[in-house]
Amino acid sequence: MPVILPSGSDVVDAYNTIKNYVHQTPVLTCQSINRLTGCEVYFKCENLQKVGAFKYRGATNAVLSLTKEQMAKGVATHSSGNHAAALALAARMNGVKAFIVMPENAPEIKKKAVDGYGAEITYCQPTLEAREATLATVIETTGATLVHPYNQWEVICGQGTAALELMQQQPHLDSVITPVGGGGLLSGTATYLKGMFPQVKVLAGEPQMADDAYRSFKSGSFYPVVNPDTIADGLRTSLGNLTFEVIMHKVDDIYTVGEDSIRNAMRLVWERMKIIIEPSSAVPLAAIIDNKQVFANSRVGLIVSGGNVDLDHLPF
Amino acid sequence: MPVILPSGSDVVDAYNTIKNYVHQTPVLTCQSINRLTGCEVYFKCENLQKVGAFKYRGATNAVLSLTKEQMAKGVATHSSGNHAAALALAARMNGVKAFIVMPENAPEIKKKAVDGYGAEITYCQPTLEAREATLATVIETTGATLVHPYNQWEVICGQGTAALELMQQQPHLDSVITPVGGGGLLSGTATYLKGMFPQVKVLAGEPQMADDAYRSFKSGSFYPVVNPDTIADGLRTSLGNLTFEVIMHKVDDIYTVGEDSIRNAMRLVWERMKIIIEPSSAVPLAAIIDNKQVFANSRVGLIVSGGNVDLDHLPF
Numbered sequence: 001m002p003v004i005l006p007s008g009s010d011v012v013d014a015y016n017t018i019k020n021y022v023h024q025t026p027v028l029t030c031q032s033i034n035r036l037t038g039c040e041v042y043f044k045c046e047n048l049q050k051v052g053a054f055k056y057r058g059a060t061n062a063v064l065s066l067t068k069e070q071m072a073k074g075v076a077t078h079s080s081g082n083h084a085a086a087l088a089l090a091a092r093m094n095g096v097k098a099f100i101v102m103p104e105n106a107p108e109i110k111k112k113a114v115d116g117y118g119a120e121i122t123y124c125q126p127t128l129e130a131r132e133a134t135l136a137t138v139i140e141t142t143g144a145t146l147v148h149p150y151n152q153w154e155v156i157c158g159q160g161t162a163a164l165e166l167m168q169q170q171p172h173l174d175s176v177i178t179p180v181g182g183g184g185l186l187s188g189t190a191t192y193l194k195g196m197f198p199q200v201k202v203l204a205g206e207p208q209m210a211d212d213a214y215r216s217f218k219s220g221s222f223y224p225v226v227n228p229d230t231i232a233d234g235l236r237t238s239l240g241n242l243t244f245e246v247i248m249h250k251v252d253d254i255y256t257v258g259e260d261s262i263r264n265a266m267r268l269v270w271e272r273m274k275i276i277i278e279p280s281s282a283v284p285l286a287a288i289i290d291n292k293q294v295f296a297n298s299r300v301g302l303i304v305s306g307g308n309v310d311l312d313h314l315p316f
Numbered sequence: 317m318p319v320i321l322p323s324g325s326d327v328v329d330a331y332n333t334i335k336n337y338v339h340q341t342p343v344l345t346c347q348s349i350n351r352l353t354g355c356e357v358y359f360k361c362e363n364l365q366k367v368g369a370f371k372y373r374g375a376t377n378a379v380l381s382l383t384k385e386q387m388a389k390g391v392a393t394h395s396s397g398n399h400a401a402a403l404a405l406a407a408r409m410n411g412v413k414a415f416i417v418m419p420e421n422a423p424e425i426k427k428k429a430v431d432g433y434g435a436e437i438t439y440c441q442p443t444l445e446a447r448e449a450t451l452a453t454v455i456e457t458t459g460a461t462l463v464h465p466y467n468q469w470e471v472i473c474g475q476g477t478a479a480l481e482l483m484q485q486q487p488h489l490d491s492v493i494t495p496v497g498g499g500g501l502l503s504g505t506a507t508y509l510k511g512m513f514p515q516v517k518v519l520a521g522e523p524q525m526a527d528d529a530y531r532s533f534k535s536g537s538f539y540p541v542v543n544p545d546t547i548a549d550g551l552r553t554s555l556g557n558l559t560f561e562v563i564m565h566k567v568d569d570i571y572t573v574g575e576d577s578i579r580n581a582m583r584l585v586w587e588r589m590k591i592i593i594e595p596s597s598a599v600p601l602a603a604i605i606d607n608k609q610v611f612a613n614s615r616v617g618l619i620v621s622g623g624n625v626d627l628d629h630l631p632f
Contacts, residue, residue, distance in 0.1 A: 026342040028364060047590045048344060109587065267627065271425070274363045274623030276590040307590030311583065311632070 003245045006153050008195020011160035011188065018060045018158060021093065025049050025162075027169045027301075030273050037288050039295040042173065043269075044166040047277050047307030051113065053234075054162050054185055054305050055086035055149070061158030062147040063090045071096050076144035078102070078124075078131035081110030082234060082306050083149035088117035099144050101135045103127075107233060107310045127227060128238065150184030151240025160188030166301050167197060175201035176301040177284040180213040180254060181235035183243025185305060190250035200301075201252045205287030207231075208256040212238045217247055217254050231315045232262055234280035234306060255294075261286035267316045269304075276307040279315060319561045322469050324511020327476035327504065334376045334474060337409065339365050341478075343485045343617075346589050353604050355611040358489065359585075360482040363593050363623030367429065369550075370478050370501055370621050371402035371465070377474030378463040379406045387412045392460035394418070394440075394447035397426030398550060398622050399465035404433035415460050417451045419443075423549060423626045443543065444554065466500030467556025476504030482617050483513060490614040491517035493600040495621050496529040496570060497551035499559025505619065506566035516617075517568045521603030523547075524572040528554045533563055533570045547631045548578055550596035550622060571610075577602035583632045592623040595631060 025045045034040050046054035063075060074097030077087050084100045091098035098119040102111065103126035114121055124134040139146060148155060162185070163176055176193060180186040190202040206214050210228030216239055224238035239247065247254075257265075266282035269275060281304045288295050288302070341361045350356050362370035379391060390413030393403050400416045407414035414435040418427060419442035430437055440450040455462060464471060478501070479492055492509060496502045506518040522530050526544030532555055540554035555563065563570075582598035585591060597620045604611050604618070 026344075028342075031366070050347070052590050270592060270627060274368050274592040276586060276592055311586060311630075314627075316627070 003242065005246055005249060006157055006191050008192050010153070010157045011164055011192040011195070014061045014154070014157040015161040015164050017064050018057060018161060021060050022057055023049050024165055027166060028273060028275070032272050033268065037295065038292050039288065039297060040299045041285070041288065042166070042170045042299065042301045043273070044162055044301060044303045045275060046162050047275060047281060047304045051082065051085040051089050052307045053082035053086060054159055054303065055082040056090060057161050058155035058158035058184060058188070059083065059086035059090040059147060062152065062154040063094050063096060065154045066096070066145060070145045074099060074142060074144040075147045076100070076135060076139050076142065077147050077149060078135045079149045081106045082308060084119070085110060085113040085117060087147050088114050088119035092118050097144070099138050099142055101131055101138060103131060107308070109310045110308055113308070148240070149237070150182030151242045153242065156184050156188045156191065156242065156246065158188065159185045160192040162303050163189040163192045166303065170301060172299055173200055173301045174298040175203055175295070176303065177203040177205060177287065178303045179232070179235055179280045179283040179305050180204040180206045181280065182237040183213060183239045183247055185303060186251060187243040187246035189303065190246055194250040202250060203252055204254045205284040206254055206256050207235055207262060207283060208258050210235050211256045213247065214254045214256050216244055217251065220248065231259055232280040232283055234278060235283065255287035255291055257283055257286040257290055261290055263315050265289060276309060277304055278306045278309050281305045281307070319558065321562055321565060322473055322507050324508050326469070326473045327480055327508040327511070330377045330470070330473040331477040331480050333380050334373060334477060337376050338373055340481055341365050343482060344589060344591070348588050349584065353611065354608050355604065355613060356615045357601070357604065358482070358486045358615065358617045359589070360478055360617060360619045361591060362478050363591060363597060363620045367398065367401040367405050368623045369398035369402060370475055370619065371398040372406060373477050374471035374474035374500060374504070375399065375402035375406040375463060378468065378470040379410050379412060381470045382412070382461060386461045390415060390458060390460040391463045392416070392451060392455050392458065393463045393465060394451045395465045397422045398624055400435070401426060401429040401433060403463050404430050404435035408434050413460070415454050415458055417447055417454060419447060423624065425624055425626045429624070464556070465553070466498030467558045469558065472500050472504045472507065472558065472562065474504065475501045476508040478619050479505040479508045482619065486617060488615055489516055489617045491519055491611070492617040492619065493519040493521060493603065494619040495548070495551055495596045495599040496520040496522045497596065498553040499529060499555045499563055501619060501621060502567060503559040503562035506562055510566040518566060519568055520570045521600040522570055522572050523551055523578060523599060524574050526551050527572045529563065530570045530572050532560055533567065536564065547575055548596040548599055550594060551599065571603035571607055573599055573602040573606055577606055579631050581605060592625060593620055594622045594625050597621045597623070
């Protein structure tokens with residue numbers, strides 16, 4: 001049975017649902033980065049979103065889409081971090097319980113944030129299998145509703161609202177680039193842009209060390225990775241079947257980048273822009289720097305996915 | 317002879333001069349910091365200004381106020397860092413030469429920035445006397461016009477434009493707090509607010525280890541400090557006679573804070589707000605946290621002065 005993909009107006013609906021609950025994050029520019037890249041980069045700063053990540057958009061849209069009966073039993077998810085914090089806070093803001101399955105090796109700062117938002121945490125092995133098995137048990141016990149970190153339409157459309165705001169703030173873009181891990185941000189962005197601004201190219205950056213989206217996109221068949229090892233901890237997940245479908249239909253290209261490129265791009269943003277971005281957020285900038293000819297003299301929107309970094313363990 | 321102080325409309329004039337040259341920086345809020353402080357804090361993010369500091373406003377206003385003859389000979393200054401970078405860039409943007417005297421112990425990142433903007437740097441001992449003597453020699457040799465880091469009306473009025481923008485972005489404030497070092501930002505802020513919004517209290521935070529402004533303000537007589545030792549490297553300077561006059565007439569109160577309070581407030585902002593602020597910028601937040609009863613339930617504008625930090629030498 002073919003999957004029916006959401007449209008640009010589904011993202012508009014999500015925006016109307018969540019807009020009073022989320023920060024309208026600023027769009028920043030940096031002359032020295034523009035000089036270095038040879039293009040104009042417009043940074044949509046979702047690191048300055050609540051919980052420090054775009055994930056708060058999707059989580060909020062998912063919680064606000066629940067029935068009263070579902071709200072009474074709570075929400076549950078597995079996440080390496082940002083989605084966990086996002087769902088925990090989105091749930092608390094609506095008086096809903098949150099049950100979170102986290103891999104043991106998640107960054108301390110993310111564990112602390114989830115705990116601080118009052119969620120109930122269950123730790124598991126850092127594999128997709130362990131996370132899914134543990135989550136199934138939690139859901140069976142509690143009756144909570146799964147809010148998937150990316151493979152769910154309410155979540156995907158919620159993430160797409162960052163691109164919607166970006167186009168309001170900076171309408172004249174030639175392309176928009178995001179990182180891709182599970183694909184929620186990328187497919188939400190593609191859903192909105194291909195629906196509303198089809199002339200804008202939708203691109204993604206992905207770590208070479210976790211290049212499942214790149215391989216899936218290039219080969220046309222779903223290609224999960226197992227235990228990828230990249231400093232971009234938010235991008236260690238594989239695509240889901242829904243995000244894969246959207247990406248195959250609506251994304252123009254995906255670029256992979258090495259670990260050093262990610263580290264250098266991250267430090268560049270910290271030093272030049274004075275904003276804290278996590279390694280995952282440096283991946284699209286690394287892709288621009290490594291592929292200057294593709295972006296030359298164009299206007300590129302870059303969605304900065306998050307800023308949750310353990311300050312005691314910086315990668316540079 | 318009594319000094320004639322500038323008025324709120326002088327700051328409006330400065331704003332009209334520089335507004336197309338500076339970033340309109342965002343105003344950010346943070347729920348968890350509001351919860352911690354017991355008030356609403358609106359962060360005017362001049363760390364996201366060009367060169368990473370409000371100083372770009374005053375320097376730009378000073379350069380644009382020069383005659384053609386003065387522009388031909390260049391500008392000169394002494395500065396522990398941010399003003400140096402600001403003047404170097406403001407000069408370069410207008411094809412003007414910049415001669416900068418810097419103390420040898422200025423942070424590496426600030427030295428590199430000034431050098432990167434094409435200024436000619438002369439290093440000196442880290443005392444006010446050495447800086448002034450070296451600068452006098454440079455000016456005698458080059459014929460360049462002095463642009464003082466703070467004790468000059470064009471500079472003071474330029475710095476006041478951050479408060480002007482803040483009031484446009486968030487008109488309902490009970491008070492505005494800034495750090496105070498040489499007093500340029502504080503006196504510019506006070507000049508604008510007492511002229512245009514006299515009901516808004518104008519406050520400052522200062523390191524206990526460099527409390528010359530506090531002592532001068534409380535005693536009513538100018539009180540310089542010598543070689544103050546604080547991590548807030550931007551606040552090691554003493555007031556000038558002009559900033560002292562404005563502060564005595566137009567500032568409501570000054571609070572001093574200890575080094576640990578500064579360090580904790582700085583880390584809090586990094587972790588919670590995902591923006592990079594330098595130690596000096598953490599001083600006003602430290603003052604709020606240490607004096608919660610003063611700010612309880614009020615709306616406080618906080619001018620974040622800068623984000624220039626040596627990432628290899630963080631104070632936490």
